[in-house]
Amino acid sequence: MAKKKTIKSAPTPDQYLDFIGAMVLQGVGLDNAKVNIDRGELAQATLDDAVSQLSLDTEFGVILNTNEQLIVGAKLKINQSKKNDLSNQLLNIECSFSALFQLGFPGNSVFANRFANTEAKLIFWPYFRHFIADTSYRMAITPILVPLITAAGQQEKNLLHKKKASKS
Numbered sequence: 001m002a003k004k005k006t007i008k009s010a011p012t013p014d015q016y017l018d019f020i021g022a023m024v025l026q027g028v029g030l031d032n033a034k035v036n037i038d039r040g041e042l043a044q045a046t047l048d049d050a051v052s053q054l055s056l057d058t059e060f061g062v063i064l065n066t067n068e069q070l071i072v073g074a075k076l077k078i079n080q081s082k083k084n085d086l087s088n089q090l091l092n093i094e095c096s097f098s099a100l101f102q103l104g105f106p107g108n109s110v111f112a113n114r115f116a117n118t119e120a121k122l123i124f125w126p127y128f129r130h131f132i133a134d135t136s137y138r139m140a141i142t143p144i145l146v147p148l149i150t151a152a153g154q155q156e157k158n159l160l161h162k163k164k165a166s167k168s
Helices: 013-021 039-047 109-117 119-138
Strands: 024-037 055-065 069-082 085-102
Touching: 013 109, 024 119, 039 069, 039 085, 055 109, 055 119, 069 109, 069 119, 085 119, 109 119
Parallel strands: none
Antiparallel strands: 024 085, 055 069, 069 085
């Protein structure tokens, strides 16, 4: 006789809202940072108008999910290369952040993963924008201004749309 499979019902939107509502943010912190610049190549490529647009890579996920706590993380990276040689990195800024949340009721892995890949982005993004602007300023290059997250919740993949100064 075949075993009867038990099918769990999908979590409801109200249950997810209850999960989020019971969370309390304890803190956000920078876990890791790495910066590389080829200053000479970047300067020459800028003079030759051979610098590509900045590109952005992001990764969000759950680091720890217990009955009492949820830790979510973000790995974010900005790269710039030459237009004709994308493998030649002129500028690379990477950072990782994590956020600790106290849970109001036992952690649900489906809700935790959903939260880490959606709403948590809104928590990390201001820290990332500030880190990139401040770090690029301290590197003595034109400060990089990362845009806000778009209405659809996605960040732009090409961050910098260079405009040539108009000659009057």
